[in-house]
Amino acid sequence: MNTTTPWTGGGPSRSPFATPSGMPGRLAGRLMLWMNRQQDLLDLLDVQEGERVLEVGYGPGGMIRLLQRTSAGRICGVDPSPEMRDLATRPHRAEIAAGRIDLRLGTADRSGFPDAEFDRVVSVNNVAIWPDLEGGLRELRRVTRPGGRVVIAWHGGTRPSWIARGLALTEEQLSRIDRGLRGLFSDATRHKLATLTVFSAVR
Ligand SMILES: C[S@@+](CC[C@H](N)C(=O)[O-])C[C@H]1O[C@@H](n2cnc3c(N)ncnc32)[C@H](O)[C@@H]1O
Incomplete structure (x- = not known):
């Protein structure tokens, strides 16, 4: 089993x-697809027509499905789990073949994408499990174009589920994300959606 x-x-x-792997990972993926409602995060991301979007840690692909229905020009993703890649790619065979969707194996601190490739970069419910927070934030900055936006969300918000309450970060940990973003981006803000605490910043 993989660990991090x-x-x-x-x-x-x-x-x-x-670290979803094997049958338990696939079951966890199905559960995440069912539980994680992320429409309000998509609204905040505010993807414009033709924009290139990267999702870090796409898991079973709930946000990828939402992005697919926007007018984004290109939707890419990285996640270290081959099981999640299988699940997330399944509904999008045609658009993967056409090059609009591109879901790869990779991590927050090693995405493998070129510099300044994306207009929007989003990470949902994985920032707290990155091994290297600052390394991940540097990589997100590298792949975001100047003026592009990064949005990082973690369990919390104004009406957290019982699961989210148990996973909420401490104020010290949230402040470390704030500081990391302020050191690399401009306009770094933190706010609460219904079930997510969200950091947003502009390169
Ligand atoms: C709790 S799941 C969240 C999945 C999805 N974003 C969602 O909200 O449904 C966490 C995901 O982060 C991925 N992950 C683990 N370590 C990571 C890293 N260093 N960089 C990016 N993603 C990572 C896992 O493989 C898993 O798919």
Whole structure:
């Protein structure tokens, strides 16, 4: 089983939600698709016609499905889990073949995409399990075009589910994300959606 040691501490995570692999990972993926409603985050991301969007940690692909219905020109993603790549790519065979959707194996700190490739970069419910927060933020900046927006969301918000309440980050951890973003981006803000705490910044 794959493991990862998150910057938030607590030792290597063997949770199938953090490192989805094998049958438990596939089941966790199905559960995430069912539970994670992310329309309000998509509204905040405000994708414009023809824009190029990267999702970091796409998991089973809930946000990719929402992005697919926007007028984005290109939708790319990185996630280290081959099981999640299988799940997330399944509904999009035609658009993958056509080059509009491109879901790869990769991580927040090693996306493999060129500099300044994206207008929008989004990460949902994975920032707390990156092994290297600052390395991930540097990589997100590298692949965002000047003037482009980065949006990072984690469980929390104004009406967190019982699961989200247990996963919420401490104020110290949230402040470390704030500081990391302010050091690399402009207009860094933090706000709360219904079930997500969201950081937004402009390169
Ligand atoms: C809890 S799931 C969230 C998936 C999806 N974003 C959602 O909200 O439904 C976390 C995902 O982050 C991925 N992940 C783990 N480590 C990562 C890293 N270093 N960089 C990017 N993604 C990572 C996992 O493979 C998993 O698919």
